[in-house]
Amino acid sequence: MSGTSSDKSxxxxxxxxxxxxxxxxxxxxxxxxxxxxxxxxxEPDEYRPFWAITKHADIAEIERQNEFFINDPRLTLTTxxxxxxxxxxxxxxxxxxxxLVNMDNPDHRAYRGMTQAWFMPPNLKSLEAKVSALATEYIxxxxxxxxxxxxxxxxxxxYPLRVIMTVLGVPPEDEGFMLxxxxxxxxxxxxxxxxxxxxxxxxxxxxxxxxxxFGAITADRxxxxxxxxxxxxxxxxxxxxxxxxxxxLSYYVIVATAGHDTTSSTTAGGLLALxxxxxxxxxxxxxxxxxxSAIDEMIRWVTPVKNFFRTATEDVEFRGKKIxxxxxxxxxxxxxxxxxxxxxxxxxxxxxxxxxxxxxxGYGAHVCLGQxxxxxxxxxxxxxxxxRLDTVELAGDPAWVEANFVSGLKRLPIRYSMKRKAA
Ligand code: HEM
Numbered sequence: 001m002s003g004t005s006s007d008k009s010x011x012x013x014x015x016x017x018x019x020x021x022x023x024x025x026x027x028x029x030x031x032x033x034x035x036x037x038x039x040x041x042x043e044p045d046e047y048r049p050f051w052a053i054t055k056h057a058d059i060a061e062i063e064r065q066n067e068f069f070i071n072d073p074r075l076t077l078t079t080x081x082x083x084x085x086x087x088x089x090x091x092x093x094x095x096x097x098x099x100l101v102n103m104d105n106p107d108h109r110a111y112r113g114m115t116q117a118w119f120m121p122p123n124l125k126s127l128e129a130k131v132s133a134l135a136t137e138y139i140x141x142x143x144x145x146x147x148x149x150x151x152x153x154x155x156x157x158x159y160p161l162r163v164i165m166t167v168l169g170v171p172p173e174d175e176g177f178m179l180x181x182x183x184x185x186x187x188x189x190x191x192x193x194x195x196x197x198x199x200x201x202x203x204x205x206x207x208x209x210x211x212x213x214f215g216a217i218t219a220d221r222x223x224x225x226x227x228x229x230x231x232x233x234x235x236x237x238x239x240x241x242x243x244x245x246x247x248x249l250s251y252y253v254i255v256a257t258a259g260h261d262t263t264s265s266t267t268a269g270g271l272l273a274l275x276x277x278x279x280x281x282x283x284x285x286x287x288x289x290x291x292x293s294a295i296d297e298m299i300r301w302v303t304p305v306k307n308f309f310r311t312a313t314e315d316v317e318f319r320g321k322k323i324x325x326x327x328x329x330x331x332x333x334x335x336x337x338x339x340x341x342x343x344x345x346x347x348x349x350x351x352x353x354x355x356x357x358x359x360x361x362g363y364g365a366h367v368c369l370g371q372x373x374x375x376x377x378x379x380x381x382x383x384x385x386x387x388r389l390d391t392v393e394l395a396g397d398p399a400w401v402e403a404n405f406v407s408g409l410k411r412l413p414i415r416y417s418m419k420r421k422a423a
Pocket of ligand 1: 063100101102112254255258259260262263266299303304305308333360361362363364365366367368369370371373374
């Protein structure tokens with residue numbers, strides 16, 4: 001054991017998926033941690049212990065030293081029971097998938113290099129018109145709902161899904177199936193989202209469905225390459241060899257899942273923040289040029305990826321705490337994005353916040369591969385929405401997913417009126 005922990009209720013709350021479904025519960029817990037014990041030894045029931053890292057500067061430092069603080073073997077907050085089930089399912093491995101986030105160098109550099117250029121702004125330019133047409137299509141659907149909808153279920157989940165599936169080359173008729181799978185992976189601890197036959201938060205059945213689906217895509221793209229990311233992945237070679245099926249399939253899964261719930265949570269959480277801050281909403285409507293900074297603020301505000309682990313490869317002292325080789329450090333991004341040492345009035349939503357050094361996309365070697373795509377798609381949707389929305393207000397209580405990894409709103413009932421669409 002590497003540290004001592006005094007209050008079990010704090011430790012349980014840090015891991016509890018319910019904490020992440022309440023902004024108030026989360027922020028009061030983590031504001032205290034940042035002040036009193038920013039590198040906190042945490043021993044929750046049902047989870048292996050870890051250090052909770054809650055300050056922005058500390059997380060950036062850990063991510064910067066990626067040879068020293070590595071991604072494998074522990075990445076997300078899963079229970080000991082789930083970890084055991086994974087091992088049973090895989091025949092001993094702790095990995096259900098081997099994606100970019102599970103890899104360290106030299107593999108990480110090689111695998112990230114396969115698609116990095118595809119996700120950079122110069123290449124994304126060619127996608128912009130398609131994404132903007134999709135944004136129009138989904139705001140048309142919103143208009144067709146006649147003034148009331150659940151913005152999460154009717155708009156925010158479908159649009160990013162369609163964008164990422166377009167990027168991957170999955171046809172529109174399969175989007176419902178893909179939606180179910182990605183939500184089951186990330187929302188598995190929420191009773192409303194989890195698949196009935198998965199008795200715990202274990203996602204093996206979901207992963208099997210994903211693998212079956214994308215196995216067929218790999219075979220197709222090896223025969224008939226197109227200009228989508230699936231073709232880049234299916235035909236990628238490392239040291240002259242095609243990558244293994246397991247790694248190709250893992251790659252699709254990371255792009256499909258990382259590119260979906262994150263963006264939809266930000267889109268929905270951003271609208272809620274605007275409705276709750278009418279002066280900021282009015283400012284944005286009067287100055288659409290503020291959209292890029294408004295979107296950065298939405299991403300900071302929501303921070304859909306709540307945390308990731310790193311593992312220390314050597315003994316080290318960190319803010320006076322003795323971290324041992326093999327200890328796990330949970331980088332709490334949502335906490336870092338309210339760090340009083342980095343942000344003025346961190347709990348105020350400001351669409352023109354500048355600078356806005358949020359760390360919601362992570363930092364360093366693993367920094368989000370899809371960050372430019374995410375910003376482009378959220379910008380396209382809001383551009384369309386703001387130009388057509390007349391009025392909007394809450395029409396019921398919003399609700400958040402109970403999940404301690406990627407999370408956001410699961411319901412946002414709204415009432416609205418829209419301007420007549422320009423011919
Ligand atoms: C607002 C939306 C998004 C947020 C907040 C977000 C956040 C993150 C975070 C925190 C990480 C880990 C970074 C680290 O370890 O330093 C990450 C990694 C990643 N993200 Fe995103 N993401 C978003 C959208 C997307 C999209 C649209 C894609 C589509 C391709 C995507 C693909 C990935 C991939 C592939 C990785 C792994 C990168 C690596 O390990 O090298 N993300 N993202």
